[in-house]
Amino acid sequence: MDLRLEHASVAVLALELLLCGLILGRIFAARAGRVPFIRRIPGLAAIDEGVGRATEMGRPILFSLGLGGLDIVTLQALAVLGHVARVAARYASRVIVPVRDAVIFSVTEEVLRDAYTAEGKPELFQPDDVRFLSDRQFAYASGVMGIINRERTASSFLFGTFYAESLILAEAGHQVGALQVAGTPSTTQIPFFIAACDYTIIGEEYYAASAYLTQEPTFLGSLIGQDWSKIVLLSILVVMVLAATLWSLTHGGAMGDFEQGVKTFWEWFPGRAAAGQ
């Protein structure tokens, strides 16, 4: 299998540097004391409600990390898990985490143990609550459904990368009357979560989770940097739409040269011609 990546052109490199500069600039500004305010995100605010509900009902919480490997999406889900586990530890509630990846299994165990220790209740951490089920999609889904039904979980948190099993997990939670909060960047699964869960975190809200939950200046600054980056991308989009419209009006609708020009600019880097491409 060829694992080589494509290479950045000058335009891609310039854009990436600009976006990274904006994000890092805002992070360091926030760390220096210019901490911004972020709006309330209902899905994330509901996390504490879900933990409180589990405590009142005396039932456990289920937290699924989805089917992703140890990537950025799962790291973000682990950050949310850390917060959920700390709140659960505070109220002496159990958090059951079924995982499908052996690497994530050991990381998850550490996150949970650290959360209970940080709240001064290490004895409440039960290693059996982090369960490696299977690395097969539907075997994992069946396992999670089984846990939800046997344990009668009071709340379900579904954060990470999901595929077709998303609705199976969400409906299983709904059937036992669990309060459900889901968050995923998998755009094809968002409609299923919206239909089946009480709260759904979509798009960049997913990456805003750690900022919202911890209120740490680094995360808050990063979030503002992300907003500035989106403004830059949106500006490019608007300028290109206007330029394309103008070109179309002045060239009788023929877009061939315009598209070719944009493509050449976007893919150019030194040595491309010499390399024979």
Next chain:
Amino acid sequence: MNLVLLLKILSGLALGIGGLALLQRLRSGERRRLMVALTFIAGLFFLLEFVLPPGTTFFGLVPPADLTRDNFLSSWVEVIGNVVMVVGGFAFGLGLLNLATIHGRTLFRARAGWQNSLAFFVAMIAMTLAGLLKDHRAWVTVHDVLFQGLYQPLGASVFSILAFFITTAAYRAFRVRSGEATLMMIAAFIVMMAQVPIGMMMTNWLPTEGWAASLRIESISNWVLTVLNMAALRAVGFGIGVGWLAMSLRVWLSLEKGSYFGKEM
């Protein structure tokens, strides 16, 4: 088995175990510094591999195999991918151990549901044997029965549950309770009607050409999917992409730390 291959596996195993033992001996602060350094170097490697144009060499030490698409780092991408897979292989044993511990405890203490734990051990042993011995003639049938006759139908059965779950979830989602739910219901109604003959019959009397053709149900459905839906999806995609970039930067530069983002560094 090839002797050289066996030696390579054994030396890789010894190196891995030695590395893990060394990591355990390090103090917490030292281990964290090592992780920060390794994360930075790994991130820098992939960044440079991405930004350096094809044909780039480093003092001619490692010339790229294909000058039109590789730089001097490209040939190492696959090697590093293999190393990551080996590290993952070590962790797989942990997963199996966790399963065996949980089910073993349930079985030996005869807790409720111990039959499921027994089924787990029987299935695990049978599947492992069938997988290892599938090249032997006597085991071919066992392997086929277990994988094609049992495992695959079980997976398909779980997948088929989706049909019922989609119906119940759609029923709840499309109930007209709010403005958003109403919009969702209208959009779903249009798209669903455009997929079935009875829906298309409703607007069959409209011409297939001219402005009136855009009022046909299939045209409206296509517009909902390719304009309204696509625009929203792309907006979400931009947000996700930028969020991914920001989080990657924070992880690469170790601006987060501790129990995975508990506190700042």
